[in-house]
Amino acid sequence: MRSKMKVMRKVIASINVSLDSYMSGPNCELDWHFERWGPDLAQSFGEQLSAADTILLGRVTYCAMARYWPQKAQDLSFPREDIAFADMMNNYTKIVFTKTLTASAWGNSKLVKGNLQREICKLKQQPGKDMIIYGSGKLITSMVEHGGLIDEYVLWVHPVILGEGKPLFKCLSNNLDMKLVKTNTFRSGVVMLTYQPQPAMMEN
Amino acid sequence: MQLSVDGFVAGPAGETDWQQCNRDAALKDYIRYLKDEPGCEVIEYGSSNFDVSLIREGQIDEYYFFIYPTAIGKGTAIFQSIGSKKNLRLVNTRSFECGVVMLFYKPE
Numbered sequence: 001m002r003s004k005m006k007v008m009r010k011v012i013a014s015i016n017v018s019l020d021s022y023m024s025g026p027n028c029e030l031d032w033h034f035e036r037w038g039p040d041l042a043q044s045f046g047e048q049l050s051a052a053d054t055i056l057l058g059r060v061t062y063c064a065m066a067r068y069w070p071q072k073a074q075d076l077s078f079p080r081e082d083i084a085f086a087d088m089m090n091n092y093t094k095i096v097f098t099k100t101l102t103a104s105a106w107g108n109s110k111l112v113k114g115n116l117q118r119e120i121c122k123l124k125q126q127p128g129k130d131m132i133i134y135g136s137g138k139l140i141t142s143m144v145e146h147g148g149l150i151d152e153y154v155l156w157v158h159p160v161i162l163g164e165g166k167p168l169f170k171c172l173s174n175n176l177d178m179k180l181v182k183t184n185t186f187r188s189g190v191v192m193l194t195y196q197p198q199p200a201m202m203e204n
Numbered sequence: 205m206q207l208s209v210d211g212f213v214a215g216p217a218g219e220t221d222w223q224q225c226n227r228d229a230a231l232k233d234y235i236r237y238l239k240d241e242p243g244c245e246v247i248e249y250g251s252s253n254f255d256v257s258l259i260r261e262g263q264i265d266e267y268y269f270f271i272y273p274t275a276i277g278k279g280t281a282i283f284q285s286i287g288s289k290k291n292l293r294l295v296n297t298r299s300f301e302c303g304v305v306m307l308f309y310k311p312e
Contacts, residue, residue, distance in 0.1 A: 019269065019292065019307075020283040021211025032289065144275075155209065157271075159294045159309055161259075163286035168210045172277025175222055178209065180273050180303035189294035193305060195209070195273055 022165030061135035212279035273303035
């Protein structure tokens, strides 16, 4: 009897951070990220997104992106490699974990209210490519606390100290030990660090 | 500066047990080499020193950040009193077997 190992979809958290680990300024400022954008970063972000087919988001990031991406796809002054990225952002299925939003503000979106762990496990078992989370600090922290929901963390560390802002993890009950898997450096000084969580210790 | 991946130099009660790379000889040698370099004053920012006035005043020539592959969620975030945003220029990076990444910056 042969059994086939089903390869489950991965959840990848891809996060722009300052050197002091803020995802944005205190009022969601991202100027420090846009200032350091370039063709090499665009290519890397594009490659990462094209390995996925679904974007998981929390409400705040979703609403901000819904205001930004639809208009970018029409923007003729937008660089070509960025238009391809905008197309993926607009065409991919967005799954938004929210208890308060009742109507979607962006095409190809699905609002999910149910149990986070159950929903993520269900999604992982469905056929498809990997799923990517952008921003969404609260959602990421919840998923870390549930354990085992995020398979990879990609941190794009920008060469700037902000001093204040929205932190990467909002408080964890346990340390999150990880294994460094890959690093990459970009012209503007951004460093990409890819980690996988260490498997949890089995307790008797 | 030895940082958790989420930007803390120590836990809320000063915990630094997560800074564990005791068996990584290359990392220990590198840190020792940096500290021993003649002709320069090395300031270690950590759980017992988080006076960032020199950073704020632009008196630091080189920054070495050792990012440990652990997120601790809360602790001493020493850059809170930095004042305004500080841009740096990446000079070099290095990864170690134990998963620590060294990021070397100079002020812009």
